[in-house]
Amino acid sequence: xRAATAKFSPSEAVxxxxxxxxxxxxxxARELSRAGFRVVVLEQGPDVREKDFxxxxxxxxxxxxxxxxxxxxxNTFRHTESEKxxxxxxxxxxxxxxxxxxxxxGNFWRFHEIDFLERSTVGPVAGAALADxxxxxADLEPYYTKVDWEIGVSGAPGPFDPWRSKPYPLPPLxxxxxxxxxxxxxxxxxWHPQPAPMAILSRDYRGRNACVHCGYCESFGCEVGAKSxxxxxxxxxxxxxxxxxxxANSYVREISTDAAGRATGVIYFDAQKRExxxxxxxxxxxxxxxxxxxxxxxxxxxxxxGGLANSSGLVGKYLMFNGAGLASGQFEYPxxxxxxxxxxxxxxxxxxxxxxxxxxxxxxxxxRLDMLPIVFALAGLPPDAPRWGAEFKAQLAQNFxxxxxxxxxxxxxxxxxxxxxxxxDVKDAWGLPAPRVTYKDHPEDLKTAxxxxxxxxxxxxxxxxxxVWPIPFPEQQMGVHLLGTCRMGNDPKTSVINTDHRTHDVxxxxxxxxxxxxxxxxxxxxxxxxxxxxxxxxxxxxxAKRGELGAVRxxxxxx
Amino acid sequence: xxxxxxSRRDFLMRSLTGVSAAWLTAQWPExxxxxxxxxxxVASVAPPKLEFFTTAQAADVEAICAAIIPTTDxxxxxxxxxxxxxxxxxxxxxxxxxxxxxxxxxAVTEVSKQLFPAAASFxxxxxxxxxxxxxTLEAMKPGETDKGGASLNGKNETAGxxxxxxxxxxxxxxxxxxxxxxxxxxxDGGNRDGLGWKLLDFKPSMxxxxxxxxxxxxxxxxxxxxxxxxxx
Ligand SMILES: Cc1cc2nc3c(=O)[nH]c(=O)nc-3n(C[C@H](O)[C@H](O)[C@H](O)COP(=O)(O)OP(=O)(O)OC[C@H]3O[C@@H](n4cnc5c(N)ncnc54)[C@H](O)[C@@H]3O)c2cc1C
Numbered sequence: 001x002r003a004a005t006a007k008f009s010p011s012e013a014v015x016x017x018x019x020x021x022x023x024x025x026x027x028x029a030r031e032l033s034r035a036g037f038r039v040v041v042l043e044q045g046p047d048v049r050e051k052d053f054x055x056x057x058x059x060x061x062x063x064x065x066x067x068x069x070x071x072x073x074x075n076t077f078r079h080t081e082s083e084k085x086x087x088x089x090x091x092x093x094x095x096x097x098x099x100x101x102x103x104x105x106g107n108f109w110r111f112h113e114i115d116f117l118e119r120s121t122v123g124p125v126a127g128a129a130l131a132d133x134x135x136x137x138a139d140l141e142p143y144y145t146k147v148d149w150e151i152g153v154s155g156a157p158g159p160f161d162p163w164r165s166k167p168y169p170l171p172p173l174x175x176x177x178x179x180x181x182x183x184x185x186x187x188x189x190x191w192h193p194q195p196a197p198m199a200i201l202s203r204d205y206r207g208r209n210a211c212v213h214c215g216y217c218e219s220f221g222c223e224v225g226a227k228s229x230x231x232x233x234x235x236x237x238x239x240x241x242x243x244x245x246x247x248a249n250s251y252v253r254e255i256s257t258d259a260a261g262r263a264t265g266v267i268y269f270d271a272q273k274r275e276x277x278x279x280x281x282x283x284x285x286x287x288x289x290x291x292x293x294x295x296x297x298x299x300x301x302x303x304x305x306g307g308l309a310n311s312s313g314l315v316g317k318y319l320m321f322n323g324a325g326l327a328s329g330q331f332e333y334p335x336x337x338x339x340x341x342x343x344x345x346x347x348x349x350x351x352x353x354x355x356x357x358x359x360x361x362x363x364x365x366x367x368r369l370d371m372l373p374i375v376f377a378l379a380g381l382p383p384d385a386p387r388w389g390a391e392f393k394a395q396l397a398q399n400f401x402x403x404x405x406x407x408x409x410x411x412x413x414x415x416x417x418x419x420x421x422x423x424x425d426v427k428d429a430w431g432l433p434a435p436r437v438t439y440k441d442h443p444e445d446l447k448t449a450x451x452x453x454x455x456x457x458x459x460x461x462x463x464x465x466x467x468v469w470p471i472p473f474p475e476q477q478m479g480v481h482l483l484g485t486c487r488m489g490n491d492p493k494t495s496v497i498n499t500d501h502r503t504h505d506v507x508x509x510x511x512x513x514x515x516x517x518x519x520x521x522x523x524x525x526x527x528x529x530x531x532x533x534x535x536x537x538x539x540x541x542x543x544a545k546r547g548e549l550g551a552v553r554x555x556x557x558x559x
Numbered sequence: 560x561x562x563x564x565x566s567r568r569d570f571l572m573r574s575l576t577g578v579s580a581a582w583l584t585a586q587w588p589e590x591x592x593x594x595x596x597x598x599x600x601v602a603s604v605a606p607p608k609l610e611f612f613t614t615a616q617a618a619d620v621e622a623i624c625a626a627i628i629p630t631t632d633x634x635x636x637x638x639x640x641x642x643x644x645x646x647x648x649x650x651x652x653x654x655x656x657x658x659x660x661x662x663x664x665x666a667v668t669e670v671s672k673q674l675f676p677a678a679a680s681f682x683x684x685x686x687x688x689x690x691x692x693x694x695t696l697e698a699m700k701p702g703e704t705d706k707g708g709a710s711l712n713g714k715n716e717t718a719g720x721x722x723x724x725x726x727x728x729x730x731x732x733x734x735x736x737x738x739x740x741x742x743x744x745x746x747d748g749g750n751r752d753g754l755g756w757k758l759l760d761f762k763p764s765m766x767x768x769x770x771x772x773x774x775x776x777x778x779x780x781x782x783x784x785x786x787x788x789x790x791x
Binding site (some may be wrong): 017038055057058062063174175176177179180181184212214215216234242300330333334335336339340373374376377378387388389390392393394396397400401550 | 759764775
């Protein structure tokens with residue numbers, strides 16, 4: 001069910017070429033096209049819509065149905081720069097129209113004031129490039145509110161929330177057993193549980209349907225449009241303008257520049273691997289925290305030998321995955337966690353850890369079991385359970401409906417050597433250098449994660465679990481939150497984009513996605529990524545109106 | 560997709576009419592059609608035929624899977640047709656797994672012969688001996704079988720052949736394959752009649768309704784008693 005969408009010829013210069021149709025790109029496409037600009041969104045993934053989604057764990061979890069496929073797009077990984085990177089899956093993101101917002105879980109926390117001011121609040125941390133943001137919570141609050149209302153967020157205020165200018169548009173989702181147990185355990189411990197803010201509709205909203213609790217949520221696409229992905233909430237509006245073309249199966253390999261150092265458009269491979277040049281007056285990269293820096297590094301030229309927009313040398317650096325402290329528990333009666341949205345209650349008592357603990361950072365805790373049968377059978381039982389045979393089978397039967405995990409979502413520090421770079425040897429199926437991930441958790445982050453694991457164990461016990469155990473966390477080797485690799489700042493020497501999301505080096509090139517974050521918050525970045533996208537679109541529209549974006553000048557154009 | 564997923568269909572259609580968003584009402588027939596198609600694909604499968612495995616290989620595979628998820632008071636991997644899932648998988652999405660899979664079967668045969676020289680095949684062994692073979696395989700580390708006496712209950716005359724095998728990895732592959740075949744969607748060839756899902760009491764549906772589990776039901780009841788008339 002799609003509006004008749006715009007169709008542009010590659011040789012026609014559109015106002016904006018947006019690379020990536022994910023959480024940020026979808027917002028950008030809607031805002032810019034609604035403001036009157038002609039927009040082409042180049043998306044490497046296929047054009048899947050609600051009717052295409054399936055309830056199939058094998059395909060969605062194990063066969064990359066709507067996520068990046070490592071068989072054709074390998075990653076390489078190493079912990080430190082002195083190692084040779086090996087081919088292994090290290091990055092996970094949505095690769096389809098709507099990007100990672102399609103398969104994400106929908107936990108939708110605002111950052112708090114502290115998240116923008118960590119350097120000045122906690123001071124320097126050895127081995128990390130902690131920095132304050134050049135914008136504050138107050139700058140972003142109107143846009144958080146805009147996301148709430150435009151995207152559709154369900155929730156209710158809690159005692160640790162940052163201030164908000166408008167209430168949630170939708171009440172919390174129906175509580176699940178994990179939520180009831182979180183409340184029970186937390187109250188016993190004197191903590192303050194609250195309904196989880198979720199980008200999933202608890203009621204019908206703006207022509208979209210409320211959640212029907214099917215439970216095929218995390219890692220799946222929502223076929224009823226209740227998950228507030230950009231596919232459900234933004235892209236239809238963009239297409240309706242008649243000024244926005246979402247061009248799927250279009251894999252951008254380079255941003256082209258002219259002799260004056262301005263972006264002229266993008267070169268991409270179409271579905272037949274033909275190279276096509278799309279002309280544009282301005283280019284916006286929304287390809288996520290891994291692929292945006294990779295694309296800049298791929299776009300090196302004699303004028304930009306270290307990669308485009310990389311005069312700081314920081315493109316790809318300060319990669320942050322967020323941390324996690326996990327524990328698991330089994331209960332006497334069935335919870336049936338496989339039903340409905342993954343999370344319904346959350347705890348923010350430890351959002352900001354008491355400095356007396358000697359820990360940096362903080363986070364939030366929820367209870368959930370984001371495991372369907374295959375994954376549960378592979379990894380859901382405690383370490384002392386048999387791994388096969390009759391007793392294995394009996395324990396699976398007993399515990400699938402009775403298990404829940406405690407998930408502490410935590411900070412990760414910006415470390416310069418944690419990065420995305422181009423692998424010198426390994427190529428993808430198009431012959432482009434694979435993204436090479438270098439990542440080693442900062443020791444402070446591991447300490448914080450351990451603290452959250454311990455609180456999770458306490459919480460599960462207080463909730464009445466009959467068995468609990470910690471889930472070991474080896475050093476991270478895979479990122480699903482891809483953050484910080486083209487950080488925002490006022491100084492071109494220490495940042496890649498300014499507060500308008502304009503690159504310091506190329507006046508008509510903008511970056512907006514997970515890469516823009518200066519610090520990684522406490523574990524749920526997407527609300528902030530989308531608030532930034534709404535804000536960035538406003539800034540770009542203002543720049544264009546003032547005539548500061550060259551040929552981009554379209555706000556009065558009819559379409 | 561099991562039948563409970565579809566028994567709710569009429570209910571859903573009714574509950575959607577008028578009440579729900581126009582968008583979904585319009586999409587729903589198409590969504591249901593896709594799911595219905597998947598369901599019929601299962602219903603219409605002819606009695607499964609082997610395309611990849613030989614009969615002898617299939618017997619070994621089935622026996623391995625049945626040791627990992629055995630038939631007890633409830634059906635196991637054998638009844639759920641896991642071997643057919645794997646046969647089909649190796650013909651389609653898992654073609655790159657053919658080589659390690661066949662090599663793995665070779666290792667199982669090898670260990671069977673080492674431990675029980677009279678064995679015609681792994682499948683021909685009594686269940687208890689099959690378990691012993693798989694336990695031995697699971698514990699084998701590359702290179703270790705060479706270390707004097709430590710290998711294979713001392714029957715190390717031909718142990719040299721096995722020195723390169725990472726038994727934990729080979730066994731892990733079979734475990735992974737069995738779990739995939741037992742718990743994936745029936746239309747993909749295994750989990751016949753949703754036996755794997757029934758074991759877990761997993762009831763997939765196009766929609767669920769609260770209460771979802773014991774504790775939220777209790778929560779709602781307590782809340783209703785404390786705040787009559789108010790939504791939890
Ligand atoms: C399983 C899972 C669960 C998650 N759950 C949560 C959650 O509960 N809460 C939360 O806050 N976050 C969650 N996340 C993270 C969240 O999905 C991301 O933070 C968010 O989507 C990032 O937005 P983005 O705009 O930066 O990039 P994305 O949404 O990843 O979009 C980038 C898009 O660009 C496309 N692209 C990349 N390179 C190219 C190229 N060269 N040419 C053309 N197109 C390209 C990609 O295909 C993709 O569509 C989850 C992620 C995963 C994987």
